[in-house]
Amino acid sequence: MKVIVERLSKFMRKTWRIGADDPAKVVHCLKVGLALSLVSIFYYMRPLYDGVGGNAMWAIMTVVVVFESNVGATFSKCLNRVVATILAGSLGIAVHWVATQSGKAEIFVIGFSVFLFAFAATYSRFVPSFKARFDYGAIIFILTFSLVSVGGYRVDKLVDMAQQRLSTIAIGTSICIIITVFFCPIWAGTQLHRLVQRNFVKLADSLDGCVEEYFKKKDVLKNENEDEETNMKLQGFKCVLNSKGTEESMANLARWEPAHGSFNFRHPWQQYVKIGAAMRRCAYCLENLSICMSYETEVPDQAKKHFGEACLKLSSASSKILRELADMMNNTRKSSKMDFLVFDMNSAVQELRETLKSVPVESNKPKEEVPNNKGDRTMSMSLHEVLPVATLVSLLIENAAR
Amino acid sequence: MKVIVERLSKFMRKTWRIGADDPAKVVHCLKVGLALSLVSIFYYMRPLYDGVGGNAMWAIMTVVVVFESNVGATFSKCLNRVVATILAGSLGIAVHWVATQSGKAEIFVIGFSVFLFAFAATYSRFVPSFKARFDYGAIIFILTFSLVSVGGYRVDKLVDMAQQRLSTIAIGTSICIIITVFFCPIWAGTQLHRLVQRNFVKLADSLDGCVEEYFKKKDVLKNENEDEETNMKLQGFKCVLNSKGTEESMANLARWEPAHGSFNFRHPWQQYVKIGAAMRRCAYCLENLSICMSYETEVPDQAKKHFGEACLKLSSASSKILRELADMMNNTRKSSKMDFLVFDMNSAVQELRETLKSVPVESNKPKEEVPNNKGDRTMSMSLHEVLPVATLVSLLIENAAR
Numbered sequence: 146m147k148v149i150v151e152r153l154s155k156f157m158r159k160t161w162r163i164g165a166d167d168p169a170k171v172v173h174c175l176k177v178g179l180a181l182s183l184v185s186i187f188y189y190m191r192p193l194y195d196g197v198g199g200n201a202m203w204a205i206m207t208v209v210v211v212f213e214s215n216v217g218a219t220f221s222k223c224l225n226r227v228v229a230t231i232l233a234g235s236l237g238i239a240v241h242w243v244a245t246q247s248g249k250a251e252i253f254v255i256g257f258s259v260f261l262f263a264f265a266a267t268y269s270r271f272v273p274s275f276k277a278r279f280d281y282g283a284i285i286f287i288l289t290f291s292l293v294s295v296g297g298y299r300v301d302k303l304v305d306m307a308q309q310r311l312s313t314i315a316i317g318t319s320i321c322i323i324i325t326v327f328f329c330p331i332w333a334g335t336q337l338h339r340l341v342q343r344n345f346v347k348l349a350d351s352l353d354g355c356v357e358e359y360f361k362k363k364d365v366l367k368n369e370n371e372d373e374e375t376n377m378k379l380q381g382f383k384c385v386l387n388s389k390g391t392e393e394s395m396a397n398l399a400r401w402e403p404a405h406g407s408f409n410f411r412h413p414w415q416q417y418v419k420i421g422a423a424m425r426r427c428a429y430c431l432e433n434l435s436i437c438m439s440y441e442t443e444v445p446d447q448a449k450k451h452f453g454e455a456c457l458k459l460s461s462a463s464s465k466i467l468r469e470l471a472d473m474m475n476n477t478r479k480s481s482k483m484d485f486l487v488f489d490m491n492s493a494v495q496e497l498r499e500t501l502k503s504v505p506v507e508s509n510k511p512k513e514e515v516p517n518n519k520g521d522r523t524m525s526m527s528l529h530e531v532l533p534v535a536t537l538v539s540l541l542i543e544n545a546a547r
Numbered sequence: 548m549k550v551i552v553e554r555l556s557k558f559m560r561k562t563w564r565i566g567a568d569d570p571a572k573v574v575h576c577l578k579v580g581l582a583l584s585l586v587s588i589f590y591y592m593r594p595l596y597d598g599v600g601g602n603a604m605w606a607i608m609t610v611v612v613v614f615e616s617n618v619g620a621t622f623s624k625c626l627n628r629v630v631a632t633i634l635a636g637s638l639g640i641a642v643h644w645v646a647t648q649s650g651k652a653e654i655f656v657i658g659f660s661v662f663l664f665a666f667a668a669t670y671s672r673f674v675p676s677f678k679a680r681f682d683y684g685a686i687i688f689i690l691t692f693s694l695v696s697v698g699g700y701r702v703d704k705l706v707d708m709a710q711q712r713l714s715t716i717a718i719g720t721s722i723c724i725i726i727t728v729f730f731c732p733i734w735a736g737t738q739l740h741r742l743v744q745r746n747f748v749k750l751a752d753s754l755d756g757c758v759e760e761y762f763k764k765k766d767v768l769k770n771e772n773e774d775e776e777t778n779m780k781l782q783g784f785k786c787v788l789n790s791k792g793t794e795e796s797m798a799n800l801a802r803w804e805p806a807h808g809s810f811n812f813r814h815p816w817q818q819y820v821k822i823g824a825a826m827r828r829c830a831y832c833l834e835n836l837s838i839c840m841s842y843e844t845e846v847p848d849q850a851k852k853h854f855g856e857a858c859l860k861l862s863s864a865s866s867k868i869l870r871e872l873a874d875m876m877n878n879t880r881k882s883s884k885m886d887f888l889v890f891d892m893n894s895a896v897q898e899l900r901e902t903l904k905s906v907p908v909e910s911n912k913p914k915e916e917v918p919n920n921k922g923d924r925t926m927s928m929s930l931h932e933v934l935p936v937a938t939l940v941s942l943l944i945e946n947a948a949r
Contacts, residue, residue, distance in 0.1 A: 163673050174669040178662035181689070185661060185697040189654050202694060209690045252591050259587060260580035267576040271565050287583070288611040292604060295587040390792050429831045 172329045173214040180324045184208045184317060200309045207317025212325070217333035217398030219325045223318040224401070225282035230314055233286045234307045236262070237293025241303060244294075259291050277397055334399035334408050337392065338474065341417055344388060344424055345471035347381035349464035351431055356460035385428040392421040459493040574731045575616040582726045586610045586719060602711045609719025614727070619735035619800030621727045625720040626803070627684035632716055635688045636709045638664070639695025643705060646696075661693050679799055736801035736810050739794065740876065743819055746790060746826055747873035749783035751866035753833055758862035787830040794823040861895040
């Protein structure tokens, strides 16, 4: 008994936390409730109900299925639904007409056409470029087509039914669109923008954290709480690694959205995907860096001390650039400090190179252990190579945004 | 005009290729057509149609929405649909009863309960552990609940309607399940198994390719065709990087599947996800290796020659292990050669280490360029560190599979 209560309370706390961390989710839930209550008015009011001939069910269904948490997704689903319904509906009526003309073969004409169109529409869902935008439309197409052409076999006033159904779907979609856009809208574009910006900060944090951790003196004890926090920061790059799917779908959805905030209609959302890819390349380097950290025991303190300063300088220069990029994204304009920071980083790289050259002269014994540390350097190097890419791409987007 | 025809033919070729590459997709499309044709029999046969009281539409809808390309997904959707419908239906009838008892407040009771349950169900979709398994169920719950409780306001024989609707859904789901399982079933588990196995081979190919490319002599000219093929192989690790999402969803779906082929019902599918994670860590190393390849101009031939042999030996040993792992997965049993191969790899690592030690004595001038090459070594090293993880995990699964 006690175990169950404990589990339940733990689950409730976790659930509560999801809402507390992101109030937008709670707002979305409220909006779904509101939309459903609004649409059910069609059932309560006699004239409205009779007006759509008892087909009010379709309005409810549309709201439930179409309502998504961000504006882009709702728009794309609404558009898909309406277009696919019209297309499939008129095609269904045409097939039905052909079938009735053909007399005895009616059932076979209908059956064969259902088979054929279901096959074609399902097949089209496997074409990647089609799937990304019209996946939902294909399902609705199959559904409407079979309902109209097969259902027409039993219903007499087919055109009336199709018209009523279409008007209920129109009512459902318009309620959805009004509520998503005018009540605390959640834009896919804004979310994507914030995600990318947050990822820049996370990368900077974990770069700083990793390199510091590596060169930290072992004997300094920290309290546990702080340690956990640094660990959280260190793992930040993992989020960057995992955000590929989210970024791509967001960029896909953001295309559907009208101009909002500082974003125009044809904002170059695909650039965000490219920035994301560049960031993931940085994150790969960090991953390798953190693998190197687990070798730590092999590296003597002397070597560490030798490289420490230069490495720290390079990493702090790099992370400053990342932070500046995040800031730039926040203000949507080019930063004047950027050139200066890049220059800073390049000189740090140069310095590290010099330090590396002087190694064999200074300390001769830890030869086999040094490479490990150099691996670290190589990674910082490759990180540094990747950075300009990120800079370039984000400059591009900054220009395009104006 | 010509441009349009050209584009269309290009698109058709691409579309054709999707089917030719993976006949399972075509089979799936045929199955959808078959299921729809079967279910429309309910419209054609008078006694069947009257038996479900004109609700045959729901059977068609169920088939269209529930039918997925692999067995696991279809099972999970069917189960979600049936359970959510029963749950929401009975709850809706209960709310409707309460509402009719409360007299004048009927509309408000119904409206408020719709708002409340829609809010709760939408919120539950944000809980990750819930979403992974019951996302579809939550949507169906909202849909059915609002249809029953709101729709009940206008329909007199609510229980009859609910029962008919449930029976049509049962008919739809059973048709789906019968067709997915008995006509050329496509198992999510088998697909996952093959995906992981293919990824092992791809990793091995691109490891071989990368290291060979790096140490290849420049002046040997190859014909273009061959070059493209190696390039394809080199990029193999990118597939491994991108397959995270697929693996996770497949493992999630495979849980729903009954025993099939050499897999039991409680096959440890989560192990595949872990193997996938280990493979991705290997792929990160390869990514860094390929970044190093772009530095190539900096490295003198002498250094390359010095390290070449040992590096090639290590990489071929590693890739042999990867291929052996793929083979092991294919036969679902432990390989006797494994220990031998791991020993081989370890000795290759040792050899490379020796080569590295001897560097400063042998060649004194290219000091600053060597690190780059050493970076390569470090990566091979870290790759080698990661490998035992993969080995371990896959041994685990091999044991569990028996």
